[in-house]
Amino acid sequence: MVDRHALSDTADVARLQQRGMIIGVAGLVVGAIASILQPDQFLPSWLIGFTFCIGLSMGCLALLMTQHLSGGQWGLVARRVFEAGSRLLPYSVLLFIPIAIFLPKLYLWARPEAVHADEILEHKAPYLNVWFFLIRAAVYFLIWWFCAHNLNRWSVQQDRGELGVTEADTRRFRVISAPGLLAYVLTMSLAAIDWLMSLDPHWYSTIFGFIIVAGQALCALSFSVAILAMLAESAPMSTVLRAGHFHDLGKLMLAFVMLWAYFSFSQFLIIWAGNLPEEIPFYIARLRYGWQYVSLLIVVGHFFLPFLLLLSRDLKRRPRLLARVAWFIVAMRLIDLIWIIAPVFNQDRAFPVSVANVAIPLGLAGVWLYLFAGQLRRRALVPVNDPYFKEMLAHGQPAGH
Amino acid sequence: MAAATVPVYGLLAEFDTPAQLVAAAKRAHAEGYRKMDTFSPFPIEEAWEAIGHHDHRLSLIVLTGGVIGALAGYGLEYWVHAIAYPLNIAGKPLNSWPQFIPVTFEMTILVASLSAVLGMIVLNGLPMPYHPVFNVPRFEHASRDKFFLLVESRDPKFDRQRTLEFLKGLDPSEINEVEP
Numbered sequence: 001m002v003d004r005h006a007l008s009d010t011a012d013v014a015r016l017q018q019r020g021m022i023i024g025v026a027g028l029v030v031g032a033i034a035s036i037l038q039p040d041q042f043l044p045s046w047l048i049g050f051t052f053c054i055g056l057s058m059g060c061l062a063l064l065m066t067q068h069l070s071g072g073q074w075g076l077v078a079r080r081v082f083e084a085g086s087r088l089l090p091y092s093v094l095l096f097i098p099i100a101i102f103l104p105k106l107y108l109w110a111r112p113e114a115v116h117a118d119e120i121l122e123h124k125a126p127y128l129n130v131w132f133f134l135i136r137a138a139v140y141f142l143i144w145w146f147c148a149h150n151l152n153r154w155s156v157q158q159d160r161g162e163l164g165v166t167e168a169d170t171r172r173f174r175v176i177s178a179p180g181l182l183a184y185v186l187t188m189s190l191a192a193i194d195w196l197m198s199l200d201p202h203w204y205s206t207i208f209g210f211i212i213v214a215g216q217a218l219c220a221l222s223f224s225v226a227i228l229a230m231l232a233e234s235a236p237m238s239t240v241l242r243a244g245h246f247h248d249l250g251k252l253m254l255a256f257v258m259l260w261a262y263f264s265f266s267q268f269l270i271i272w273a274g275n276l277p278e279e280i281p282f283y284i285a286r287l288r289y290g291w292q293y294v295s296l297l298i299v300v301g302h303f304f305l306p307f308l309l310l311l312s313r314d315l316k317r318r319p320r321l322l323a324r325v326a327w328f329i330v331a332m333r334l335i336d337l338i339w340i341i342a343p344v345f346n347q348d349r350a351f352p353v354s355v356a357n358v359a360i361p362l363g364l365a366g367v368w369l370y371l372f373a374g375q376l377r378r379r380a381l382v383p384v385n386d387p388y389f390k391e392m393l394a395h396g397q398p399a400g401h
Numbered sequence: 402m403a404a405a406t407v408p409v410y411g412l413l414a415e416f417d418t419p420a421q422l423v424a425a426a427k428r429a430h431a432e433g434y435r436k437m438d439t440f441s442p443f444p445i446e447e448a449w450e451a452i453g454h455h456d457h458r459l460s461l462i463v464l465t466g467g468v469i470g471a472l473a474g475y476g477l478e479y480w481v482h483a484i485a486y487p488l489n490i491a492g493k494p495l496n497s498w499p500q501f502i503p504v505t506f507e508m509t510i511l512v513a514s515l516s517a518v519l520g521m522i523v524l525n526g527l528p529m530p531y532h533p534v535f536n537v538p539r540f541e542h543a544s545r546d547k548f549f550l551l552v553e554s555r556d557p558k559f560d561r562q563r564t565l566e567f568l569k570g571l572d573p574s575e576i577n578e579v580e581p
Contacts (some may be wrong), residue, residue, distance in 0.1 A: 244446070269499050275491065313460070 005278055013377050019260055020369030027363025034356035041166040043105050045356040046098055049364035051195065051337050052219075054092040055212070056368060059220025060085025061148050062184050062213075065177035068151070068170075074248040076389050080382065081224040081225055083155055084375035086148040091371055093141050094365060100137070103130055109201045121201055136194060136372075140187045147180035158385050167387045188213050199344045203282050205271065211263045218256035219333040222326040226250050227376075229323035231358045237381055240393075250316030253326065257310065261303040290352040294339050302332040333388040334361055407469070410488025410533035411436075411553040412564055412579040413540070414573035419445050422548035423552025425571040426451035429552065432567060436556035440543040448548075459520050467509045472544065475501055537577045 035042035064082035068074025075082075103110040108121070109128040115121045121128070154172060158164035164172065189209025197208050228248070231237040271279045285296050308384050315321050342357045382390045416422045419441060426439055430453050439448040478501035482488070487495050522528075534540050534551060543549050551574075552564055568576050 269502065272499050273491070303556065311464075 008236075008377055008379070008381055010377065012234060013373050015371035016227070016230065017370055017377075020371075020373055021368050022366070022369055024366025027359050027361075027366050029363075031356050031360035031363050034354065034359055038147065038354055039051075041097070041345065041354045041356040042360070043098070043102055044341055045354075045360035046364075047106060047195070048334075048337050048341050048357060049103050049361035050092065050095040052334055052343070052361050053088075053095055053364055053368045055216040055219050055333070055337075056365070057085055057089045057092045057148075057220075057221060058144060058184065058188060059216035060224070061089070061144060061151075062181065062217055063149065063220055063224070064151060065181045065184070068173040068177040069181065071388060072248070073392055074245055074252065076383060076386065076392055077237075077245050077247065078224050078228060079155075079386075080379055081227050082220070083152055083379070084372055085220060085224070087152055087375050088368060088371055089145055089148050089307040091368060093145075096137065096141075100134055103133070107198055107201070116367060119203060124201060128201060133194060136190065143183050143187055147176055147184070150176050151180075155383070156379070158383065159380060161385055165385050165387060166398055169379070170387065174263060185213055186212075188216070196340055198367060199341065200282065202278055205267050205279070205282070207263055207267045207270075210303050211260065212266060214256060214260040214263050215333055215336060218253070218260050219330055221249070221253055222333075225253060226323045226326040226330070229319035229326070231381060233318050234252075243319075246319050246322050247313070247316045250322050252308055253322075253329070254310035254316075255308065257303060257329070261307070264303075277397050280332055286339065289343075289350070291339070291343055294335065298332065298336055298339055301328070302336055306332075334358075334365070404542060408581060409554050409561065410536075410579040411551050411559070412561075412568055413534060413537050413577045413579050414550045414552075414568045414571060415539060415542070415575040415577070416548040416550065416573055419448070419548055421572070422550060423447045423451050425550050425568075428571060429550065429567070432563075433558045434552050436553040436555050438551045438553070438558070440540070440549040440551070442544055442548075445548075456524075459517070462520035462524075463513050463517045464528060465511035466520075469505070470508040470510070470512025471505050473512065474505035477508075478504050533579050533581050536580045539575060539577060547574075 031045065035045070060082045063075075064079065064086055067079060099106065107128075108114050109124065110130050110133075115125055125127065126132075127153070151173060154164060164170050189212070192209040192212035197204065225246070228241060228249070232241040232246075243299065268283065271283060274280075285291065306325055309315055309325050315325070338353060338357050338361070342353060346352065346354060414425065416425060422439060422441065423445065426437065426448050429437060431452060435453065437452045439445070439452060441448065475498075479496060482497070482501075483495040490497075493500075495562075534543075534549075539547070540549065550568075552559060552568065554561075558564075565576065
């Protein structure tokens with residue numbers, strides 16, 4: 001039996017929880033006022049917030065499954081953060097309910113009169129229709145919940161010493177994680193097509209799902225690094241976390257920044273070079289009406305700046321500096337989602353981003369953070385009964401590779 | 402003592418575990434020794450840090466290589482498409498930068514990687530067929546199961562007797578003088 005109080009960082013996590021609540025309440029209050037003034041911006045903003053929150057939860061689940069498969073000290077020290085994030089999947093699913101209720105307000109293909117007037121939409125109707133959309137969403141949620149639920153349940157039992165205390169017995173984590181990771185990439189790709197790409201039902205891009213998947217992993221990883229840097233300041237994590245761990249996590253962040261940029265640029269290059277009337281409107285809409293400045297901000301802030309900063313070895317080994325870069329990337333993830341979703345709904349506005357587009361997602365993310373801190377508190381911060389963790393402590397080799 | 406008049410290249414202390422080597426290297430660094438090197442069968446990042454190596458020359462070489470590669474890649478594309486063979490392709494401008502990015506990226510990686518390999522070889526002074534540590538017969542264990550700390554005689558703090566006493570205090574399994 002593990003004494004979780006001795007192994008949890010109550011003061012720091014309580015502060016995090018408080019901040020989450022402040023951001024959540026402030027964001028939702030401002031968002032509510034902005035939505036009263038601009039009622040048509042409420043649902044798009046909610047969709048941005050939902051996408052951001054589910055991205056955090058699912059990114060955490062994907063990283064959790066990855067580290068069960070890959071091993072490595074970076075994953076052992078970050079496991080409890082990933083687990084706490086993955087346990088918030090039900091909250092993110094809850095956010096889907098308003099979207100499911102008001103589908104026709106968000107999606108053109110969900111309005112029968114629009115489908116009848118458009119031959120292409122009629123052709124796509126066997127896939128893009130309300131019932132099939134909802135059934136698909138339910139299937140995605142079930143698959144994700146199955147993975148997150150079992151991995152967390154076994155992890156609790158491992159803490160109690162009931163299972164997974166020998167290396168052979170940790171196999172069960174991998175048995176879920178390998179197919180789970182594959183299923184995650186496929187289902188999240190489809191979910192990105194359903195929830196985001198179909199906002200403009202005429203537009204398509206085959207790499208779009210992967211952009212969202214890479215973005216979720218990057219967002220969750222950066223968030224986890226920021227949380228770990230905070231936890232590293234005091235016991236118990238100050239005794240476990242070393243510069244080498246942050247170095248490894250920083251390298252992984254750099255890799256995901258590059259992966260996201262690679263996918264995003266591939267999409268742009270192919271559509272720009274092809275210049276086809278059914279593909280190019282996505283970029284035309286985002287290169288005028290003021291959106292071009294947001295596009296430029298994403299190119300610089302989502303790729304060049306973090307890429308150049310994360311090249312530095314010294315920066316990666318300093319948790320506080322790395323955490324600043326990490327929070328910056330999390331903010332850029334939100335801006336990227338606003339950039340994907342909002343132009344569909346306010347192309348002709350003088351200023352591209354409405355207040356609700358930012359406030360409601362921040363409010364929902366603040367609540368997510370509040371719940372996350374609560375989940376983080378419930379368990380010991382280190383997987384003390386994990387045989388690989390014991391091995392890591394016994395060897396005391398700080399830099400994991 | 403006649404042996405004491407013969408110059409030595411340095412003193413080589415032998416340890417059984419990586420942890421002992423790292424601890425010894427840290428103490429030697431704290432003692433003020435700088436011209437040191439460690440040898441082990443596998444890379445130990447901590448040992449490298451313990452002897453106070455903060456050499457950023459290779460990083461700079463790789464960065465420079467990457468920038469040169471990027472400029473060369475983009476320059477090549479620009480020269481081909483805008484100067485040498487200015488063709489109208491799909492009504493796009495001659496300097497169509499998005500098309501040039503893949504080549505620019507590949508050239509960045511290529512030149513940066515080559516700089517890393519060549520820079521490493523040059524900075525290490527390779528190829529180096531002779532090194533004084535090979536005069537110690539036990540040194541062949543450095544590629545098998547032992548961990549070595551070398552204090553070179555060109556270190557200003559080096560004194561044959563005092564350094565020997567200091568190294569003995571680090572609890573090595575053996576100490577050898579390295580002939581030049």
